[in-house]
Amino acid sequence: MELVGKVAIVTGAAQGLGRAFARAMIQRGAKVCISDQNVEKGNTSCVALRKELNTADVNFVKCDVTQQDDMKNMFDDTVRRYGGVDIVVNNAGIMNERTWSSCVDINLKGVIQGTLLALEHLQERGGVIINISSIAGVVPVAGAPVYTATKHGVIGFTRSCSVNPKVKAANIRLACLCPTFTDTPILDMTDDHFTSWSSRQNLWKDVEQLGIMKVETVAQGFIQLLLDKDNNGAIMTISPNRGIQTKYYPKARM
Ligand SMILES: NC(=O)C1=CN([C@@H]2O[C@H](COP(=O)(O)OP(=O)(O)OC[C@H]3O[C@@H](n4cnc5c(N)ncnc54)[C@H](O)[C@@H]3O)[C@@H](O)[C@H]2O)C=CC1
Numbered sequence: 001m002e003l004v005g006k007v008a009i010v011t012g013a014a015q016g017l018g019r020a021f022a023r024a025m026i027q028r029g030a031k032v033c034i035s036d037q038n039v040e041k042g043n044t045s046c047v048a049l050r051k052e053l054n055t056a057d058v059n060f061v062k063c064d065v066t067q068q069d070d071m072k073n074m075f076d077d078t079v080r081r082y083g084g085v086d087i088v089v090n091n092a093g094i095m096n097e098r099t100w101s102s103c104v105d106i107n108l109k110g111v112i113q114g115t116l117l118a119l120e121h122l123q124e125r126g127g128v129i130i131n132i133s134s135i136a137g138v139v140p141v142a143g144a145p146v147y148t149a150t151k152h153g154v155i156g157f158t159r160s161c162s163v164n165p166k167v168k169a170a171n172i173r174l175a176c177l178c179p180t181f182t183d184t185p186i187l188d189m190t191d192d193h194f195t196s197w198s199s200r201q202n203l204w205k206d207v208e209q210l211g212i213m214k215v216e217t218v219a220q221g222f223i224q225l226l227l228d229k230d231n232n233g234a235i236m237t238i239s240p241n242r243g244i245q246t247k248y249y250p251k252a253r254m
């Protein structure tokens with residue numbers, strides 16, 4: 001897939017991985033809508049990306065992924081501004097075991113809502129949906145069971161959409177990105193983010209064992225996943241010890 005002239009939407013892109021994905025796509029010629037619930041950080045990042053990359057082809061739209069009206073407006077605004085949508089990256093996510101219900105709302109329901117709207121918008125012209133899961137989407141993580149459940153859900157949902165014949169016929173491709181720990185503000189967790197059935201200490205032991213990747217490393221894998229036009233249903237894992245790996249888990253046998 002060639003990115004020049006393509007139109008992309010990234011949720012939760014005011015900082016961290018979302019911002020790095022947006023940056024990598026703009027650098028390759030895409031027009032990008034960065035959205036986030038944090039208006040101040042979103043606007044600041046938009047101005048900084050315009051300046052750094054010397055482009056007007058990036059804009060910010062306020063969007064809380066738990067709010068259906070915000071989500072619809074993000075798509076409508078992008079269509080009005082750029083004439084359509086080709087790529088949707090459902091990236092917004094939090095790690096909070098205590099406010100676990102909002103973790104489900106943002107990490108899983110937000111991705112489902114973003115994907116369903118993306119399918120509607122892409123059905124005429126085809127395109128790509130990348131859903132951001134985590135390595136916690138494929139392995140159990142004792143320190144963060146709710147976060148882990150949401151990320152497993154993202155993979156199950158995305159893979160199920162990817163094998164739908166209607167989706168394939170519309171030339172829509174879906175894939176999941178599953179990084180291990182990456183250097184973003186999501187790692188600034190305190191004990192308040194945990195319950196007696198989860199643990200910052202446990203999670204931090206994992207961090208110490210595995211290490212922390214740079215956002216640029218994950219953005220490199222993201223671009224690889226986006227450009228490979230033959231990877232519908234793929235799950236890409238990225239970790240410090242094994243690097244970038246693309247996996248296809250078994251399909252159902254009827
Ligand atoms: N950093 C890491 O170690 C890893 C992160 N991930 C996933 O990558 C994605 C991005 O995370 P990071 O950049 O690391 O985190 P981050 O905390 O730096 O960025 C997350 C962004 O999402 C936004 N956000 C939160 N709630 C939102 C909502 N309701 N609506 C819209 N935006 C909202 C925040 O304002 C923030 O800008 C998340 O889905 C996360 O679960 C996956 C594996 C590892």
Ligand SMILES: CCCCCC(=O)/C=C/[C@H]1C=CC(=O)[C@@H]1CCCCCCC(=O)O
Nearest residue numbers: 095134135136141179180181206237239242
């Ligand atoms: C808030 C971010 C949470 C990110 C979750 C995460 O990265 C968790 C990682 C580890 C916790 C326990 C583990 O066993 C996880 C690491 C497993 C890495 C396996 C790598 C496999 C591979 O590269 O194929």
